[in-house]
Amino acid sequence: MAEPGEWDNFLLRYPGIIVSGSKARGTVKLNGKWYRLKVVCPHFPKLEEARLELLLPQQVKFTKIKKEDLKAGWTLYDLMEHLPQLQHKYSDTANLSAKSLEITDSNIYSEIAALYAPQDYQLELNDACSLLRFSKFAGYERHYLQVALPTLQITAHSLPDCVPWEEQLQKYENLTAMVQQFRNYLQHLRAFYGNFADIDELCYVVQPKPPVSTKHNWRLFVLRERVFIKLVLSDPFAPIGSMSVQIIGPTQAVEELRRTLSDGLSEWDVELDIHKNLLRIFDICYFPMPPGSGWMEVDGEVNSTEQKFCNICYSYQLEEGEIPIVSCDNPQCTLVYHAACLKEWFNTLTDGMDFLSVSFGTCPFCKTKLSTSFSELLAN
CATH class of the missing domain: 3.30.40.10 (Zinc/RING finger domain, C3HC4 (zinc finger))
Structure with a gap:
């Protein structure tokens, strides 16, 4: 089996390839033409026990290349350079004059290759070349954007559900602009997610079910025994301005805490995030933690909810x-x-x-x- 790092030079030469163990797949450009392939090469770069599958013109399934068509002594590098000849040999004669694997600059697959930027995000293309997924964005590892090909219809994303993002992103006619705008949204939403960060980490969030998705714009967490705070940020671009805070619990406790909250909201500190402002308003050091968290009160008692x-x-x-x-x-x-x-x-x-x-x-x-x-x- 190939050792870690042995594929590095190969990936530098063919940046459209994704490697997992001894398996590699992706799209490469040779002499102005694009080729989609899958490779299993357990003795990289030698072709012993290797398997190659190539996507031929006008086909939706990969075709396996026969061992007898690989010359003795070839390495995977040699095989890659001979892809044009192999493609020509395996293509159906009736289709030779039809579409080849060449992709013009206006084609979506050419644009995908240009978008390859592993330092900014992870790019994945399914075997049928029908779904493209961008994930693990730098600084926003939990976020993702998935589009159907070649229609560029958004099929999944990680942004808050309270905004019709699909309508906003579908306005862009090319994939490059769509991805760039998605990354812009992530930057603009930094304050939105930042205000939830301490609440998710330092409070007992009971709804939505932890771990909370990046798509939720609300939290219900424990204030004290039998009393809860429901926080909703209606506009992700203006989290403080659209904030709604509701006290939920027994009537007497709710009435008292609502007055405390009302007085505190009038003295909101814009330099602090929502979590710290709520601590200041209710005059507490920290909110109750989940059962088993082990956080300690000042007097030595465990600060968690049973x-x-x-x-x-x-x-x-x-x-x-x-x-x-x-x-x-x-x-x-x-x-x-x-x-x-x-x-x-x-x-x-x-x-x-x-x-x-x-x-x-x-x-x-x-x-x-x-x-x-x-x-x-x-x-x-």
Whole structure:
């Protein structure tokens, strides 16, 4: 098997090739023509036990090159230089005058080769040459952009769902401009993702299900026992200006904390991020951490939230990632529920009340009313 680093000179000569172990695949340009191939070369650069497949003109499947067509003593370098002759030999005679593997400068595949920039991002093309994926952008490793070929239709991306990015990016008529604009968006969204970074790392985020995707523009995290903060950034380009902060929990606690939040928002420090401003507003050193995090309070007690099971389904986490956070206004009742389980519970009651009304439901056990701050969770 080829040792790590042995392919380096080969990749420098043929930058359109991607190598994984003893396997290589990609697109190369020889004498002005483009060739798409797949190679298995366990004894690189020798062709012992090697296998070559070449995509022929007007074909969608790769054709295997026979060993008898490879001259004795050839290395992979020799094989690459003889691709034009091999392509000609294996092409169907009826198609020789049709399209060759030559790709003009206006063709999308020529543009893909020009976009090869491993220092800026990773570029992957599927075997059918129908999907192109840009990923692991420098400084933004979690982000990706995937387009269909040759239509340039965006099939997947990592940007926040709250903006119709597809419509914005589809305005660009070529792939180069589209990728450049995507990278521009990543730079413009640095503040958006930066404001969530400390919250994701230093808070107990209960929704969306961790690890949180780059596509989410909201977080629901623990403020204290039975009380949560829901943070929404509606406009990723103006995170502070579009910020919405909602307190969710028992009615009495919510009323007190809403007043504290209102007073604190009027003294917002623009030099601090959202996480630090919220710590200052609620006059705490840090928010509760996830169970088992091991962070310590000043007095030596562990600062984390205990896992409590839903008192309807008797489980902690649902398949969708939801955990039980809904509780009633009775301070003596310590039971919690999944919003989904409560919704199903209320739907089974013949005299169930409207979730969106002022008194939308009561605790299934102690019959104390639930805080209306939970109404959005139950309505979704």
